Amino acid sequence: MSRIYLSPPHTGLADQAAINRAFESGWIAPLGPEVDAFEAELAAVTERSHGVALSSGTAALHLALLLLGVGAGDRVLVSSLTFSATLNAIRYTGASPVLIDSIADSWNMDPDLLAEALENGEYAACIPVDIYGQCADYDAIVPLLVRHGVPLVSDAAEALGATHHGSPAGSFGAMAALSFNGNKIITTSGGGALVTDDGDWATKARWLSTQARDPAPHYQHTTIGYNYRLSNLLAALGRSQLADLKRRVDIRRANNAFYREALGDLPGVEFMPEAKGNRSTFWLTTLTFDPEAAGVDREAVRLHLESLDIEARPVWKPMHLQPVFAECEVYGGAVSQRLFEHGLCIPSGSSLTADQRDMVVTEIRSVFGGA
């Protein structure tokens, strides 16, 4: 039997046809009509005026910070519960991350701790992360940042297709970053995008991402550039994946509903809550095991699944507990630490079969003594 993955790339014949179409058109790389169309379609789904297709979500975060002028000596507010990419992008600019803990009702950035941090210092930007497919509490966060004049960059890498009070992930703040890495809800095998309403930023992002070439035939440069653009071939794949986004969100939400129904009665088990006003994609279904009430701990469940070739992973280890970011200033920290210690992500992909889902449930229940 083959391994059951957490969130594998989900591709099909339509994707292959899209790549062939781009290939046969002769527009292989670097740019071309598929990139232009993908950018317009990404802007549309995030209700933005502009999209810039890039080689990764990390590149999108890096460019967003550069466009805001963030650099050495600056401080940037950021969720502690995230993937390292968010903080790496801050460090590429030379700025220092200031970490904000999660709130229990959504696992996202705690607006009260953010308010406290804003009272205590000056910041060049704030990056709330839409964790596991659920938007941060922008209703609370946006007014706080506006009042303090701090620009918002939304890390929506995990949340394409989600909404917050009806507005899509990626629509909040000055700019937002999307990811099309292999494990995300749509994939270009590797890729990302920056979305914004500001045409000048979009133009500048395209320029910076193609080595910052000035308009001259002899390759003239007046600033440091990056090689961050997405190729036309991969944009064709992205378009075909994006056309399937709504169905993919529905499938991931159905996986989540299934797991809640099938495991919700187990003692000490709690699923990541969906906060009021949010429609999560449930990119990953995540749950916590309270060892006292459950009689089993997260590692017992994870190791049992692993022994059967079922991939499950602990919730992100928060950045304030990472050796490389240990010196960062942090507000709170206990909530995300608890989520990391007791939380597990279980197979959630949009290509997961009913049999695989049943097997995950049966095996988790067996750790509880077949309860």
Ligand SMILES: *Cc1c(COP(=O)(O)O)cnc(C)c1O
């Ligand atoms: C995946 C991810 C990124 C980075 O995206 P890449 O395309 O892999 O560079 C950034 N932030 C979060 C929260 C992510 O999950």
